[in-house]
Amino acid sequence: MxxxxxxxxxxxxxxxxxxxxxxxxxxxxxxxxxxxxxxxxxxxxxxxxxxxxxxxxxxxxxxxxxxxxxxxxxxxxxxxxxxxxxxxxxxxxxxxxxxxxxxxxxxxxxxxxxxxxxxxxxxxxxxxxxxRLRRMERREGLVVDVGAVHGPRVENALRGHEGCDVTHTGWTADGLVLHLAVVPGTQDSLARLVASLTSGAGHVAAGPQSWVPISLHPPVGD
The missing domain is CATH 3.30.230.30 (Impact, N-terminal domain)
Structure with missing residues (x-):
């Protein structure tokens, strides 16, 4: 292999x-x-x-x-x-x-x-x-900044979006910051989603890559 x-x-x-x-x-x-x-x-x-x-x-x-x-x-x-x-x-x-x-x-x-x-x-x-074996998969990082008025709706939409994990959230004086781990190749579509939910006011930037567990496998002898 x-x-x-x-x-x-x-x-x-x-x-x-x-x-x-x-x-x-x-x-x-x-x-x-x-x-x-x-x-x-x-x-x-x-x-x-x-x-x-x-x-x-x-x-x-x-x-x-x-x-x-x-x-x-x-x-x-x-x-x-x-x-x-x-x-x-x-x-x-x-x-x-x-x-x-x-x-x-x-x-x-x-x-x-x-x-x-x-x-x-x-x-x-x-x-x-x-x-027991574990499959790990690479995720791209995104950092989303949205105003307070849009924050809850954007967070809810992103948490329900397939292939998108919200790994950390934090409030600042300007609004909500969300750190995401997303499937490679989906960054642009997620940026468009944020723009749609915030009438273009949300800001999306690249974040650090990460590895996430996606599946467990039985022992190699099974």
Whole structure:
């Protein structure tokens, strides 16, 4: 599956965990949503702190709506046998803004290169099979300024308009300011709507983009 498009992406709705055993070695995978490298590192630190007796804490994360930030770490396992296959699993499922940690307790039997690659990949796949996924979609920002006399009617119309979310409102000395998150391509029609409701007195300007959740998906194993 290719990485998510710039207009939407797939991520985790909440953390998940799974455990597998391979020739007496325990592999516990923790996965979680993360929107920055700081958040990803904090999650890794949290997992490490809870399992200090383990020999390895191997990690992978994919960040950014376009999946441009890729990081992995083998944490003492032979190079390319842990973090890289974990990264491959995340990418093959089209997931971004996600961090994964596989903690290994050595069971006394060497698994070899192929065995480690399979084990780390399988542990992460098992965790994803328990995870709820969320589709996020890009929204364009608009800021609407209308006089007090028009404010309630404009707000009511915008709240009932499909593809338009009123994310914040505030009153000023001049009237009502509404911050909107709207489906790309609808800005002009919404500006015309505001103009119609205010006889041209309302003002519409571009605001910051945002990402909003639009749907939940079952675990990848369902």
């Amino acid at each position: 290719p990485l998510s498009s710039p207009r939407s992406y797939l991520t985790l709705a909440s953390p998940a965990r799974a455990e597998i055993e391979v020739r007496r070695s325990r592999f516990v995978c923790d996965v979680a949503p993360a929107t920055s490298e700081e958040a990803a590192r904090a999650f890794v630190g949290q997992v490490r702190a809870g399992s200090r007796d383990a020999r390895h804490h191997c990690t992978a994360y994919v960040l950014g709506p376009d999946g441009a930030t890729l990081r992995s770490n083998d944490d003492g396992e032979p190079s390319g046998t842990a973090g890289a296959p974990m990264l491959d699993v995340l990418r093959s499922h089209g997931l971004v803004d996600v961090v994964a940690v596989v903690t290994r307790w050595f069971g006394g039997t060497l698994l070899g290169t192929g065995g480690l690659i399979r084990a780390y990949g399988d542990a992460l796949t098992a965790a994803l099979e328990q995870a």
